[in-house]
Amino acid sequence: MSGFVLAAELNETALSIFAVVIAITLIITYWASKRMTGASQFYAAGRGVTGPQNGFAIAGDYMSAASFLGIAGLIFLFGFDGFLYSVGFLVAFLTVLFLLSERMRNAGKFTIADVLSFRLNERPARAAAALGTLSVAGFYLIAQMVGAGVLIQALVGIDFNLSVLITGAFMLVYVVFGGMLATTYVQIVKAILLMTATIVLSIFVLETVGFNPVELFNRAQAESPAGDAYLKPGLFLSSPIDTVSLGIALVLGTAGLPHILMRFFTVPDAKAARSSVVWAVALIGAFYIMTTFLGFGARAVLGTAGEEAAGTGGNLAAPLLAEELGGGSGTFGGDLFLAVIAAVAFATILAVVAGLVLSASAAMSHDVWSNIVRRDKEVSEKEEVYVARIAAVSIGAIAIFVAILGGEGLNISFMVGLAFAVAASANFPALLLALTWRRFNTTGAVTGVLVGTISSIVLVIISPTVWPGADAEGGALGFYDLANPGIISVPLGFLGCWLGTVLTRQEGKAERNFDELYVRSETGLGAEVAEEGGGLTQRKPGRAPASAM
Amino acid sequence: MAESQGVSGGVEQNPEIDWEAAERSPEFRALIAKRRSFVLPATIFFLAWYFGFIILAGYAEDFMGESIYQGLTVGYGLALTQFIMVWVLGAVYLRKADRDFDPLARKAAARALEVGRERAGDGAPPSGGRSERGETPPGGEEVPR
Numbered sequence: 168m169s170g171f172v173l174a175a176e177l178n179e180t181a182l183s184i185f186a187v188v189i190a191i192t193l194i195i196t197y198w199a200s201k202r203m204t205g206a207s208q209f210y211a212a213g214r215g216v217t218g219p220q221n222g223f224a225i226a227g228d229y230m231s232a233a234s235f236l237g238i239a240g241l242i243f244l245f246g247f248d249g250f251l252y253s254v255g256f257l258v259a260f261l262t263v264l265f266l267l268s269e270r271m272r273n274a275g276k277f278t279i280a281d282v283l284s285f286r287l288n289e290r291p292a293r294a295a296a297a298l299g300t301l302s303v304a305g306f307y308l309i310a311q312m313v314g315a316g317v318l319i320q321a322l323v324g325i326d327f328n329l330s331v332l333i334t335g336a337f338m339l340v341y342v343v344f345g346g347m348l349a350t351t352y353v354q355i356v357k358a359i360l361l362m363t364a365t366i367v368l369s370i371f372v373l374e375t376v377g378f379n380p381v382e383l384f385n386r387a388q389a390e391s392p393a394g395d396a397y398l399k400p401g402l403f404l405s406s407p408i409d410t411v412s413l414g415i416a417l418v419l420g421t422a423g424l425p426h427i428l429m430r431f432f433t434v435p436d437a438k439a440a441r442s443s444v445v446w447a448v449a450l451i452g453a454f455y456i457m458t459t460f461l462g463f464g465a466r467a468v469l470g471t472a473g474e475e476a477a478g479t480g481g482n483l484a485a486p487l488l489a490e491e492l493g494g495g496s497g498t499f500g501g502d503l504f505l506a507v508i509a510a511v512a513f514a515t516i517l518a519v520v521a522g523l524v525l526s527a528s529a530a531m532s533h534d535v536w537s538n539i540v541r542r543d544k545e546v547s548e549k550e551e552v553y554v555a556r557i558a559a560v561s562i563g564a565i566a567i568f569v570a571i572l573g574g575e576g577l578n579i580s581f582m583v584g585l586a587f588a589v590a591a592s593a594n595f596p597a598l599l600l601a602l603t604w605r606r607f608n609t610t611g612a613v614t615g616v617l618v619g620t621i622s623s624i625v626l627v628i629i630s631p632t633v634w635p636g637a638d639a640e641g642g643a644l645g646f647y648d649l650a651n652p653g654i655i656s657v658p659l660g661f662l663g664c665w666l667g668t669v670l671t672r673q674e675g676k677a678e679r680n681f682d683e684l685y686v687r688s689e690t691g692l693g694a695e696v697a698e699e700g701g702g703l704t705q706r707k708p709g710r711a712p713a714s715a716m
Numbered sequence: 717m718a719e720s721q722g723v724s725g726g727v728e729q730n731p732e733i734d735w736e737a738a739e740r741s742p743e744f745r746a747l748i749a750k751r752r753s754f755v756l757p758a759t760i761f762f763l764a765w766y767f768g769f770i771i772l773a774g775y776a777e778d779f780m781g782e783s784i785y786q787g788l789t790v791g792y793g794l795a796l797t798q799f800i801m802v803w804v805l806g807a808v809y810l811r812k813a814d815r816d817f818d819p820l821a822r823k824a825a826a827r828a829l830e831v832g833r834e835r836a837g838d839g840a841p842p843s844g845g846r847s848e849r850g851e852t853p854p855g856g857e858e859v860p861r
Contacts, residue, residue: 247780247791251773254798258766261802264809265755384787398789399781400773407774414770418763441813445806452799459792683735689747692733692825 181506199345209346210277213698218439222446227354240481242462248403253455255417269437270688286680287609295616297534300425304527310582312570322509335567357518372464386467416653420587423594426522435697531558592660593619608674614667619660626652738828747820
């Protein structure tokens with residue numbers, strides 16, 4: 168991070184818009200806390216969230232500041248390559264839709280581990296799933312916290328450490344007091360704010376080129392020192408094999424992100440689960456197409472002169488563009504636009520980190536505490552929710568601590584890459600095989616998750632992103648220079664699952680229970696039913712899925 | 717296996733249902749066959765289209781940079797086809813699920829419950845062993861998909 172500051176002093180307009188956003192989210196949280204009745208409300212909003220609502224919430228959970236500011240920045244700096252990320256992030260939802268969303272809803276309760284432990288030996292299966300969830304959520308959370316600190320410091324003029332603390336504090340208020348209900352609403356509000364801001368900015372950008380996107384590409388190219396190469400791949404991702412490797416992690420990783428999968432437990436049935444995915448891709452797809460207008464627009468409007476001001480990774484390109492389109496620095500319109508974008512970015516970060524902390528705390532309380540540590544005792548819902556709140560505060564505190572310790576220099580992109588790599592290499596193979604492969608057993612799940620997690624971490628640590636070698640050309644090991652581990656770690660994760668399974672004896676129980684899990688996940692028979700009065704709006708009771716009798 | 721009280725454990729068990737019989741019932745096999753006949757080719761198609769695009773982006777930079785229309789490049793155009801693919805496949809899946817998969821899923825579920833009730837009436841214990849497993853109807857092997 169360059170430590171570049173857009174707001175040399177406290178930006179008061181931005182602060183007051185922040186205050187409005189925060190006030191709205193706190194009112195939501197207060198309302199949600201009044202309706203907090205038990206574990207199903209805390210983890211799953213009473214399973215009463217509708218398909219469209221969940222679609223907005225998934226979009227709100229998924230479109231992080233990294234995609235809003237990061238991808239616009241990458242496109243601004245490197246042209247076409249930035250768009251490759253958007254494509255991968257979007258196509259990934261087909262993996263979720265076809266393979267997991269309905270099955271998760273039908274077979275799961277609160278966490279990924281519920282699905283694994285249904286047919287496998289409970290303790291090891293839950294421990295493995297919790298490890299996968301906590302690693303992904305942890306890496307992603309730290310990346311988001313550092314990003315939050317850097318952005319708020321740059322946009323509003325609040326010091327980095329204080330920015331991280333503020334973000335962490337609000338995130339914890341939503342989760343601890345409002346649980347999934349408040350988190351869902353915060354994500355919906357954020358999705359609406361972000362979409363609106365992006366649409367408005369896109370219209371302003373397109374207006375400068377007479378609403379002709381092709382003209383925008385030409386102007387952007389003309390403003391780039393890279394010339395022709397700007398509209399071609401290869402400026403940012405120079406190694407083809409690395410590009411493919413990134414693609415693998417993106418397209419399979421989303422299907423292993425615990426905070427996204429957890430959202431499928433909040434809807435009443437499989438039908439709502441699949442419609443929420445389609446709502447989400449409609450929103451997310453439109454959003455990513457518009458980020459290209461922002462990225463190319465920033466290049467066309469700001470030109471080469473904007474590069475330094477946009478900072479490392481071009482993260483500030485979109486806010487700078489907003490300022491320029493509003494009338495420029497120092498004008499009323501410019502300040503206002505900048506302030507609005509800053510507030511939207513802040514809301515964006517809050518919604519994502521809240522979802523992450525919630526999924527991590529569910530893994531700690533529902534999996535580790537209730538079903539591993541206190542397995543032999545009867546754990547009341549009250550105790551479990553209490554533990555979940557303590558876990559949320561602890562996880563939040565650790566993330567704040569690490570973010571501040573690592574400081575603004577912490578490499579965010581490697582943490583995000585790591586989160587997606589672990590999700591694709593550990594969580595995704597284990598989940599998919601548990602739902603579809605009869606012979607799969609506990610050892611296979613444990614080895615798969617361990618191999619996927621460890622190989623991702625090791626490969627990222629020795630990669631050139633983290634550890635430039637002695638000659639600063641390759642990675643720590645001369646022969647290994649992949650920045651993205653997916654092409655190796657995903658097959659290793661599957662291989663781990665397979666080897667662990669075939670090298671150990673068949674588990675009669677795992678295979679017998681497979682019949683039940685298989686029938687349940689495909690038909691919705693015996694699936695968890697929505698609570699009366701659950702969800703965001705009061706609904707009539709008894710809307711159970713037709714097939715669950 | 718997971719106990720069903722409190723919050724611990726996975727989803728509640730339904731002891732009255734013979735899951736093995738349900739899994740082998742023609743209704744369930746019909747559901748699986750129908751769903752697989754869409755999901756498997758659709759998954760292969762979208763992965764192929766996506767990785768084709770990614771591989772071109774990695775290995776055919778100049779081709780991707782060629783202009784199709786004024787400044788619109790092959791790369792950007794192909795990227796847009798990915799968006800269209802996601803939206804179209806998503807919509808088609810929703811339609812097929814509502815029209816084809818859901819009715820079959822309801823039938824399979826009803827069948828499983830029916831068999832469960834019959835057995836409870838006979839007083840016959842649900843079969844627990846896996847010995848009869850060789851008789852899976854064609855197409856009944858569980859391929860990860």
